[in-house]
Every structure is written in structure tokens, then in C-alpha cells.
Amino acid sequence: AQSVSQHNHHVILSEAASLELGCNYSYGGTVNLFWYVQYPGQHLQLLLKYFSGDPLVKGIKGFEAEFIKSKFSFNLRKPSVQWSDTAEYFCAVNAGGYQKVTFGIGTKLQVIP
Amino acid sequence: GAVVSQHPSWVICKSGTSVKIECRSLDFQATTMFWYRQFPKQSLMLMATSNEGSKATYEQGVEKDKFLINHASLTLSTLTVTSAHPEDSSFYICSSRGRVDTEAFFGQGTRLTVV
Numbered sequence: 001a002q003s004v005s006q007h008n009h010h011v012i013l014s015e016a017a018s019l020e021l022g023c024n025y026s027y028g029g030t031v032n033l034f035w036y037v038q039y040p041g042q043h044l045q046l047l048l049k050y051f052s053g054d055p056l057v058k059g060i061k062g063f064e065a066e067f068i069k070s071k072f073s074f075n076l077r078k079p080s081v082q083w084s085d086t087a088e089y090f091c092a093v094n095a096g097g098y099q100k101v102t103f104g105i106g107t108k109l110q111v112i113p
Numbered sequence: 114g115a116v117v118s119q120h121p122s123w124v125i126c127k128s129g130t131s132v133k134i135e136c137r138s139l140d141f142q143a144t145t146m147f148w149y150r151q152f153p154k155q156s157l158m159l160m161a162t163s164n165e166g167s168k169a170t171y172e173q174g175v176e177k178d179k180f181l182i183n184h185a186s187l188t189l190s191t192l193t194v195t196s197a198h199p200e201d202s203s204f205y206i207c208s209s210r211g212r213v214d215t216e217a218f219f220g221q222g223t224r225l226t227v228v
Contacts, residue, residue: 034216044206044219090156101147101208101217105156 002027002095006104013081014112021076021107023065023091033074034092034101035065044090050074061085086111115141117209119220126197126227134192134223136207142187143209147217148180151204163190197227 007022025031035047048059055067065076074091091104116139126132136146145164149157161177163169163184171177179201181193190209194201204224208217 036219043221044208046216046218049216100159100162101210102159103149103157 002031002093002100002102004091004093004102004104006091006107008107009105010108010110012110012112015083016080017111019076019078019081019085019109021089021091021109023074023076023104024072025074025091025093026072027093027095029095032094033065033067034094035059035063035074035076036090036092036103037087038090038106039087047076047089081109081111083111083113085109115139115209115211115218117143117207117218117220119207119223121223122221123224124226126225128198128227129196131193131195132197132225134194134205134207134225136190136192136209136220138188138209138218141209141211141218143190143211144187145210146184146190147208147210148182148190148192149206149208151206151222157206160192194225197225199227201225202227 003026005024033050036044037047038044048057050057050067057065063078067074088106088108090106092101094101118137120135148160151157159172160175161169161171161182163182165184165187169182184190204222206222207220210217
């Protein structure tokens, strides 16, 4: 069965600091990987996704994530965060060919001006 | 991205009554719909997966007779919480996807409070 582990549950950063949120999954086969973001009072939105090809994926708002197959990881990064990045971030995995999308527990990011 | 509309956004009901939540994909055909439940400070927990025209597949521990899912068309799925109890109070979120190898799009969620 597929599962997702997010290591940081609550992160507090100052504006302009760099961000890296960890995500590890467990599944031995082909996977599709996602990062979703939920801003306060809003619904989940896709930040970026990986299906195949270049393991370094660029998303919206300056976010990127790198798929490292040997480490079963898909960490989210942003070089310089802004106050508007305050939100909850969810990593998700979908085992290739299956319908089920499994989410991690989420990481609350608080950016202090 | 595609739009998924979930209705109502919040509902309060009396214990013992049933509540229906609708999830519509407005601009694409949702081959698959997912229903999640989110507890405070916890992740989204998948309750069930449904394909248009067929019975939903429920996750372990989810009572299918309590959480009735209907996916009658490619644009509409409903979740009915039957004989609701206070412990069913939660945030319910639907998600829709077209092909298997595409991302899922989420509804706004429904805050259910059973009193």
C-alpha cells in the first residue's frame, strides 16, 4: 500500500528565508507525485506535480520540487518565502495506474513579515 | 485549473438526520471522484473512490451504509451521511479527476456539524 510521510508539521520562517519541506513516500513502483497548498479559508490547490521526465519540477509561485527515486523523496523548495506563502502544504502520491491518491499529514507554514 | 464545486460549504443538522453533500465538476468530465474527511490537525483521509456508473470502493474502516456515495454522472457525485451523529462532525472534501494520469481537483469542502 502507498503511504506518504511529511516530516515537518509546523514550520515558522521569516520572509526571504529559504524553505524546504520534506516528503517521503512508500511504494516500489511507478508513482505520480503532487504538492497541494491550502491557503487560509480556501480549498486545496495544486502547486506542482511530477509524472515523468525531469525530476526537478517547477511549480507556481516560485516553488519547485525534486523527485529522488533512490530516496523515495519529493521535497518542496522555495529560495525565498513571502508572507503570502503562509498556508498548509500537503504532499500526495498516486501509485501509477491506480486511482487512489494518498496524502501526507500536511505542513503548516507560517511566514513572519 | 478545472473547477470543482462542492455544496453546501457548511451545514448543521440534528443527530439522527441525514445530510447530502454534492460535488460537481463544472468544466470537465470526472471519471473518478474521491471523498475525503479531514479531522482537525490531521491529514485528508480518503473515505472512498467512485467511478461513474459503478459502486464506490470504500477504504477500510469506513461504513458504506453510513456514508452513501452516488456517482450517477460524469459531473456529479453525492455523499450522504445517514443517521448522523456528533462524531460525524468533520470537514468533508471531494475531489475529481479525469484520466488516471492527471491531477485531482478539489472542491471547497463542507463543514458538517451534528448537534
